[in-house]
Amino acid sequence: MGSPSRVWRLSTGLLLLVTVSVFSILVKLGFWQLDRAVQKQQWQTTLTARQAASELDYAAFINLGNAEPLTGYRINVTGTAVNSQILLLENQVYNGQVGYLAYQIFEITTTQPWLLVELGFVAANKDRRILPDLMPLPLTPYxxxxxxxxxxxxxxSDQLYVEEFTVKNREIIRFQNLNLVALAEKIGHELAPAVLQPDVTPNMNLAKPWTPIPLSAHKHQGYALQWFTMAAVFLSLMLWLGWKTFKPKNEAVKT
Incomplete structure (x- = not known):
């Protein structure tokens, strides 16, 4: 067994190592949240500018998708529903209610990718076997x-996990993840790289949730404050613990 002074030095070193390591991690997490807040603020500024900009036509929209993220841009197109098939993205929550986001596929031109169009949010039945009874948009230019x-x-989890149903002679596809590449493979036709949420859909009054930024900059700032607070409390606790534990031994060693 080592001498008391050696044990004391090892214990002190271990306590110091743990204190510095944990404190550093907590502080880094705080600064990471602050960095995320700055990114969200910049993204919000970008979204605001895109909303105020002129609407894009479909060709410009498709070309732009090869260069940058598309969320927030506005487009103005004329298209026709490919069929009466309704697509349901499950596990969605709106105003505390669980349900689906409903979609329909549109053709804009015969040579360009099809466009997935959001119809809106529809509540789910408690029985998963009972699907929403939605009337699709008409197969006419719109x-x-x-x-x-x-x-x-x-x-x-990026798999579609597709389930197919027929309700009142209408096909319904239910899936779990909005993976446009996988969905395009499923339907056998290329899809545009983003989904359109139209301002108005005919004969429908479904809610259209818009959450391009799930966590706001203020949320990240709040999380940063929590991490910094935890770091301060942890450091204070460890300093107090070190003083209570090692001060008597330190005095004993000196004597």
């Missing part, structure tokens, strides 16, 4: 004006 969005792919 002017579509609205904003577009893209969703980040979840690296832990």
């Amino acid at each position: 002017q579509l004006i609205g904003r577009v969005y893209q969703r980040q792919t979840n690296p832990l």
Whole structure:
């Protein structure tokens, strides 16, 4: 066994190492949240500018999708529904209610990718086997004006997990993740890289949730304050613990 002074030095070193390591991690997490807040503020500024800009035509929209994220841009196109098929993205929540985001696929021109158009939010039945009874948009030309969005792919779960149903002679596809590449493979036709949320849809009054920034800059600032507070409390606690634990031993060693 080592001498008391050696044990004391080892214990002090270990306590110091733990204190510095944990304190550094907590502070870094705080600064990371502050950095995320700045990014969100910049993104919000970009979204505001895009909303105020002129509407894009479909060709400009498609070309732009090859160069940068598209969320927030507004487009003005005329398209026709490809079919009466309704697509339902499940596990959505709006105003505390669980449900689906409903979509329909439109053709803008015969040579360009099809466009996925959001019809809006519809509440889900408690019984998953009972699907919403939605009337699709008519298979006639329709002017579509609205904003577009893209969703980040979840690296832990990006599969469609498709289920297909027929309700009142209408086909319904229910899926779990808005993966446009996988969805395009499923339907056998290329899709535009973003979804259109039109300002108005005929004969429909469904809510249209708009959450391009799930966590605001203020949220990140609040989280940063929590991390910094935790760092300060932890440091104070460890200093107090070190003083209570090692001060008597330190005095004993000196004597």
